[in-house]
Amino acid sequence: MMTYVPLPERRSLRENLGNMMGATGRFVADLMREPLGRAGFIVVMLLILIAIFAPLIAPYSPTRQALGSALQAPSATHWLGTDEYGRDILSRLIWGTRITMQTILSISAIVGPVGLIIGVTAGFFGGRIDAVLMRFTDIVLSFPSLVLALAFAAAMGAGLQTAIIAISLTAWPPVARLARAEALVVRNADYVNAARLYGAGKLRLIFLYVVPMCIPSVIVRLTLNMATITLTAASLGFLGLGAQPPSPEWGAMISAGRRFMLDQWWVALMPGFAILLTSLAFNVLGDALRDVLDPRYTRK
Template sequence: MVRRITSSPLTLIGLVIVLIIIVCALFAPLIATHSPTEVNLQSKLEAPSTSHYFGTDEVGRDIFSRIVYGTRISLRIGLLVVLIAFPIGTILGAIAGYFGGGVDQIIMRITDVFLSFPGIILAMSIAAALGPSIENVMLALAATWWPWYTRIVRSSVLSIKNAEFIEASRALGANPFRILFKEIIPNSIGPATIQASLDLGFVILAAAGLSFIGLGAQPPSPEWGAMLSNSREILRDAWWAATFPGLAILLTVLGFNLVGDGLNDVLDPKQR
């Protein structure tokens, strides 16, 4: 498995990007050169230099330090949203696929209701109703993300629920829920796991978008989407204020997508 992952140059690039992001999040106080929220009006809108690697923003805050600390916020959002949505979607999808009948109809019709709305619009509506904050953005994104895992897992369960090893468990008198959690789910979450690795980047992108329109992180939080939003009015005078947060989002999404593609090559039997 490791050999297959490391044999792909693009996957290696993705792993390096993700590793850099994780290191920045873990060791932000050691990597950052300034406080991410310290205001210094005498240094406002300074161009990138040896004292401020990525320049400063409209109130003199060091952009490099804010991006480094922003990795903590972005990773926290991505991981928590996936960790909330993935188990919910997996369990519901497994129950729907294994038991079928009325249970399947109820779960999948609820799933279809959520999927009938554009995800970002539904997340915006939920976040606006709950109020602008990072925590509410995470809840809004988790509420819109779980249906995808439900459909993926249900499809996988339908393809294996009558397999010989499942029939053998039934013949031995195993409880249906024991079969579900011991046999069905472990053997059907592979495609959903691949999707989850891809979704980490997309969740971070969606959260940045919600912060950009004022529904997510609030000042002076060093969240990348909020940094982009704050830099709109000074873009002509200070290109660096928007460029570096935008590059941080771009590289993060790219890194997780490349890692997800690498996992797909390893875990998907059709790719072997």
């Protein structure tokens, strides 16, 4: 009878997969241990699911007009009421979740790597490279992010893609400064010096030894930044520089509903509440991630 003996490569792959699954399970368990972190995680996951399955969840088309049903109060037919064109507000909020999550994830995918690379490069090499990169970062930080995003968006033209690029150009400096601070500590660690003595090149040291130690702090910072990104994107939409009508962008919905604040309050209140809930969820989730990923931080 033949006995199957796993190859070393297969055994190593299985062990790595098992370790990854175990680490993921421990991470989720630690995150769920705090009530606020659990609530933020659940809300964010719900938002992602709503964004993915918006066509199946929304009861009406987000752009279909029915002037005979304009400005109806919340009822059994329209749970959150209708706007000035008779469009169902709940359906527009559901579809607007897709726009908001697309904006947040796209900006984070740009800001994270850019800020991480700039910060790690400045912190690892130091000297003139650090001085040049950090002075440029300070120049960008000296401008209010919303004002700078407005300037970029106005120069490039209104639109969702323009808003993503404009916010990305202004959101990377805090990530870069955080990555630099982490790199300044890690570059003098014993294991980095040992790898340097064994002949590891600078790129190898950066990407295999320094960057992985900076990623947890960057993830926490990005999660906390997502609340600011949500508000900035809504502000651009409110001013007409984000997603253009008839797209159900939350900031644009508030802008259209501000004329009816006194009598038809639901037109502007519902998207405002959606922005508040999304920002609060990301803030709470980021705070919980800081507790889990940063062992040096202790809640007082």
